[in-house]
Amino acid sequence: GENVEQHPSTLSVQEGDSAVIKCTYSDSASNYFPWYKQELGKGPQLIIDIRSNVGEKKDQRIAVTLNKTAKHFSLHITETQPEDSAVYFCAANSGYALNFGKGTSLLVTP
Amino acid sequence: DSGVTQTPKHLITATGQRVTLRCSPRSGDLSVYWYQQSLDQGLQFLIQYYNGEERAKGNILERFSAQQFPDLHSELNLSSLELGDSALYFCASSVSHNTGELFFGEGSRLTVL
Numbered sequence: 001g002e003n004v005e006q007h008p009s010t011l012s013v014q015e016g017d018s019a020v021i022k023c024t025y026s027d028s029a030s031n032y033f034p035w036y037k038q039e040l041g042k043g044p045q046l047i048i049d050i051r052s053n054v055g056e057k058k059d060q061r062i063a064v065t066l067n068k069t070a071k072h073f074s075l076h077i078t079e080t081q082p083e084d085s086a087v088y089f090c091a092a093n094s095g096y097a098l099n100f101g102k103g104t105s106l107l108v109t110p
Numbered sequence: 111d112s113g114v115t116q117t118p119k120h121l122i123t124a125t126g127q128r129v130t131l132r133c134s135p136r137s138g139d140l141s142v143y144w145y146q147q148s149l150d151q152g153l154q155f156l157i158q159y160y161n162g163e164e165r166a167k168g169n170i171l172e173r174f175s176a177q178q179f180p181d182l183h184s185e186l187n188l189s190s191l192e193l194g195d196s197a198l199y200f201c202a203s204s205v206s207h208n209t210g211e212l213f214f215g216e217g218s219r220l221t222v223l
Binding site: 034046099100103 | 200211
């Protein structure tokens with residue numbers, strides 16, 4: 001089955017700095033790569049996704065890049081704010097399943 | 111509010127017991143996914159149903175089973191419970207199979223003592 005690796009597991013940045021989270025996947029047939037944000041006590045929520053026919057997608061302060069050849073994709077958060085503190089998960093589809101990485105705990109300190 | 115309802119929110123039981131977790135998907139969503147979240151394993155995909163039929167299976171133990179009913183709600187049955195089954199169990203729903211947004215419930219926290 002699909003194996004999604006995510007790094008780093010924890011990330012601490014100062015408010016205003018950028019944060020980058022990286023993921024790799026194993027299934028070359030994967031064509032959908034979403035990112036989810038999970039706040040304490042809640043279920044994960046989609047923040048951005050990218051499909052295999054594009055290399056980059058941006059939505060305000062967040063962006064995702066995809067390198068299909070290398071089978072890796074990244075989440076970039078610019079001008080981080082304390083409310084960005086949460087656990088972030090990458091995912092990749094494989095057949096009918098959607099497999100998630102183990103998560104990155106992001107802490108943004110004022 | 112994602113529109114996905116999970117019950118119960120918390121459950122404490124003993125080893126060897128059996129429990130049933132229930133999920134009501136968003137109105138109109140045909141797909142239901144079950145995930146197990148533990149501290150060291152992140153979000154582990156268990157199983158997916160689409161319009162009543164099983165479509166994908168992940169690392170689901172033989173002691174666990176699930177089904178999706180005609181009204182599209184789903185149940186996850188966990189039997190012969192072990193201490194290691196203690197985790198947060200999430201249900202998610204979506205309109206399509208695996209290339210669209212998943213809407214997660216708030217989870218059912220299972221504690222096995």
